Amino acid sequence: MGQTNKSTTMKIVKTMKSLVLITLGALLLAIGIEKFLIPNQMIDGGIVGISIMLAQITKLKLAVFLVLLNIPFIILGYKQVGKTFALQSAYGIVVASIFTVFLHHSEGATNDPLLAAVFGGIIVGLGVGVVLRNSGSLDGTEILALLISTKTPFSVGNIVMFFNLFILSSAGFIFGWTAAMYSLITYYIASKTIDVVVQGMSETKSVLIISERYDEIGQAIKERLRRSVTYVDGQGVNPQQKKRLMFSIITRLEEAKLKSIVDDIDKNAFLAIGPVNDVKGSQYRKTSEFH
Secondary structure, eight states, X not given: OHHHHHXXXXXXXXXXXXXXXXXXXXXXXXXXXXXXXXXXXXXOSHHHHHHHHHHHHHOOOHHHHHHHHHHHHHHHHHHHTOHHHHHHHHHHHHHHHHHHHHHTTSOOXXXXXXXXXXXXXXXXHHHHHHHHHTTOOSOTHHHHHHHHHTTSSSOHHHHHHHHHHHHHHHHHHHHOHHHHHHHHHHHHHHHHHHHHHTTSOOSEEEEEEEOTTHHHHHHHIIIIIOOXXXXXXXXXXXXXXXXXXXXXXXXXXGHHHHHHHHHHHOTXXXXXXXXXXXXXXXXXXXXXXXX
C-alpha cells in the first residue's frame, strides 16, 4: 500500500513539474510572438504563422486562431500519440493563447527587424522546445506530418519543411516580401533552437532496452505507444549471463513517454536511444495499423 502511494505521489509531482515547464514554454512562445514578431510584421512557421496571418486579415484576436486551428491536431495527437500528449498539448496551447491576449497591447521589444528575427526566433524556439521536452506540442503541423509520413515516402522533417515554406511564402502577400524574408530567418533560428533544447532529437529514434522485466516493458510499449518490439537474445561478458534485449523504433514525440514507461516498470533498466536517418518497412508503423 505504501509503495502504491509513493508511486502515485511521484506521478503527481512529475505531472505538476511538466505543467509548470509547459506553462513556461507557453509564456516564452507568447513573448516571442507578441514582443518581437507581430510588432515587426513577422511570422513563424506552422499553425503559429497561419494564426498570425489570419489575425492580421480578420482583425480577430490571435488567441482565437491558435486554439481553433490546433483542435483537429490535438484530436489527431490523442489518437496517434496518446492521451497525456494530447492533454498537455491542449493545456500548453490554451495557456499560450491566454498569454498572447495579455501581451498583445504591450510595447514591442525592438523596432530593428534583424534583432526581432534573431531574438524572436530564439525565444519562440526555446518555448516550443521546452514543451516538446515535456511530452507536449504547441504546433499541430508536426502531428499532421507524422501521420502523413507513415503513408508516403517523405520524412516528418521534409513534410514540415514543405508546410512551412508554403506558409512563410504566403506571408509575403500579407506583410510584404522583406518581412517574409526576415520571417525565414526567424523560422530557421527557431528550428535550430528547438534542436538544441531537445538535445538534437530527430524525427525517428532507435531504442535498445535491457531489463529482466522485458515482458512487462514490451507489452507496455505495445499497448501504450502501439509500437512493435523485437526481442533479441544476448550474452554478457560472463557466458552464463544470458540477457534479453528489446529493440524498437519511435518518433521524437514519443521519446518522453517511452522513458516514462521504462522508468515506471524498471528503474534499473538499461535504455539507449539514438537517431535514425531513414526507416523503411511496415513494422515501423503503429501496431494497430497492421494487427
